Amino acid sequence: MSSTTTPPPGPPAGSVPGVPSADGKQKKLDPVDAGVKWLDQRLGIAKGGRTFLDKIFPDHWSFLLGEIALYSFVILILTGIYLSLFYNPSTATVVYHGAYAPLRGVRMSAAYASTVNLSFAVRSGLVIRQMHHWAADVFVGSIAVHMARIFFTGAYRKPRELNWIVGVTLLMLAIVNGFIGYSLPDDLVSGTGIRLAFSFVLSIPLVGSYLAFFVFGGNYPGNGDIIPRFFILHVVVLPLVILGLIAAHLGLLVRQKHTQFPGHGRTEKNVVGTPMYPAFIAKTTGYLFMITGVLWAMGGLLQINPIWQYGPYEPYKISYAVQPDWYMGWLDGALRIMPSWEFVGFGHTIPFEVFLPAIIFPGVTFTLFYAWPFIEAKLTGDRAVHHLLVRPRDRPLITALGAGMLAFYFTLFSASSTDVLANFFQISLNSVLWFFRFAVIFVPIIVFFVAWRMCIDLSLSGAGKRKRANIVTRSATGEYAITKSDRRPGDGHEELDPELVPTFIEVPDTVGMGETVGVRRIPRRV
Amino acid sequence: MTQLPPPSVGGDGAEDVPVAAFDDAHLQPYAKHPRRAEIVVGACLFVGFLGFVAYGATYWVGGQTQVEAVTLGLGFFGFGFAMSAWGKYLMPKGPFTEDRHPVEGTEPEVQALAAAVSERGKMVFRRRGVLGGLLGLAGAAMGVVLAFPLLRSLGPQPMKALDTTDWKPGAYLVDINARRITVDDLEVGGALTVFPEGFVGSAIDQTMLIRPSSVNIVTKPGRETWGPQGYLAYSKVCTHAGCPVGLYMEQTQQLLCPCHQSLFDVLDGAQQVFGPAPRPLPQLPLYIDSLGYLRAQAPYDQPIGPGFWERS
């Protein structure tokens, strides 16, 4: 921002009638002016800084989903650092003598003991531990929903393919880090998860057994190496990678600017909404605290992963009807409904019953996610730049495809509770299994057609703009007249034409310092 | 704040940022009734304050998980809600706009960059093909040897580890307390997890000892002597993905793996009858020695657990 030392005022721009020169004396600089100037002389922040403060954020609720992901990651880091102060990544055997009576005298790993201690002997420790877990679930969930909104509104199209790729990678790493974190407490349930992970790696043809032995430091359960290794991956390596990718994600966002829905004054050439400073900063910092509050309350009120009930991990023990975290459900479901096809021949075995659902299937899934923007461009021939979003109904085929995909993964997710469903409905596991084997094919197809039909109907009916009611009145003479109702509550404000963010506000001398925020006022010469 | 130059903030002066009139509609708060919004914001800030203080008090008197959750949760939420509401309802409502400048350069600029990359690259390697080849060779060698410490050092080679267990001919069956199992230990219908003596708790050796009856059981041709006095022993490691096959269901004489519900028929050599498991559980041949101890005639006759490439 220009300061008082710049050359004498030139002819006023726009409608500014000029600035009254003070009595020529240099007064002391305002501290903000001084600070900005100091930084600008060293970093050249003036121009870019101003653009940054004026950065426009579209006002649409769906843009909040990504923020939820971002802020739950912030919470994950903060709570995670706190957990690391207590957690001991060691499989050395200890005998528990802590605060939780039912486990006293039980032999367990130091990792498990430290997690139980954190839950019972550290004030607010349990809240923070459960908050970390809930934040992980919310993190992955909000990424997935955020991704769905990007998909259905076409926000990944040129020029944003790169950010889509970064986003897909973030989803993948979030799932992986969630699984690894889940394993750290070394309780009976998570230990079973590690056992499965070993078998998944083992199933890879040619290199599987070598990889599994290297990762685990030997045949299952290894030398006690896996917990410290997972720990370093979980608290250092993967969070750093995720952090870097989030930085890249946001950097691309600033560089390419937001997409926006079409609407009054919104074009391919502008972005309309709320400026970064101060309104957006206030709103978004508020969201950070609201999310923190909700997650904190969940951490204390909603029990999650009560590891003291499961007991410490012993390779020969198993507990029943426990599900992995929800974001592993699609893989668990795939493992369950996969037929037992094992290839044996030529002196070798390929355990397709594991290799297909646990390795190939997620591989194909993420490859498809990565490739989608390019596949779509190829199929539609649309290589234009798009900054305006589409409504899902306006692309019936793609929307239907997305809905079908979601239905597919949701069916797999449901299949991860075949045993629970069989028990609940008192039917045989066999029928449930076969139901899901068919459902996983037919549900997506049905959903595809329903979604497709709905899109077409919706876009034909022109729904989406709220209509005003017709009010029919009958006059005293018996004549009918039809008038439109008033704007309904919630119809929103009459939209003004969007304006550039003003730097200065004229304040007539007759008015005192006004109510407005975030702009510097200059007095008008009367 | 003293005098200010005219608001020409576009840098080069090309785009002058407009000066807004004091009463410009864009600068009015979003709320129809700013006064009410102020009251709401104030109330929320106060709730936040109370929440924080209440949490402090809870902590001070000794802590209680649920109270901690509600107080601090409310504190954060009220604080955040107030901030968001302040930002949304009490700040200039806009809408404001900013121009979107295309990121891409002009055609000549693009070509210049591409040319710089390819021309300079060619300059480096032109007539130095040999050096280029050597660079590739050294780089490849670096990649390969780095895999030694980075991957190979992490664990031993599998060798025969996946094919064998610690069960040896004559090994005593012991329970989790290392106590040898005798022929009288299980009632008919009982089941127990056993290990070879000296390997209690071992993940690969864990074995399900079941007693479906009191007379010798033959589960498959060729296994005539494997089930003395109704005792059968199967590897407890699921052939699907390795979970402990923990549940013995006496009525149906089946073993159930809780991970993905594979079912194995106990009387038919633990043949898989349902679910994703591809193979029966390997059976451990048993005998009862002269003192009445249960012992293994021989090791498992095949690798236990899930499939892998080298399994034949």
Ligand code: HEM
């Ligand atoms: C991508 C982000 C992350 C995800 C999805 C995630 C997820 C999880 C999950 C699900 C658990 C199991 C919690 C339980 O119920 O006990 C966990 C444990 C843990 N996490 Fe994270 N986490 C993330 C980042 C971090 C970071 C950045 C740190 C540390 C700097 C950290 C430190 C820990 C520690 C020490 C534990 C074990 C203690 C315990 O389980 O109570 N995490 N994590």
Ligand code: FES
């Ligand atoms: S591990 Fe036993 S059924 Fe999958």
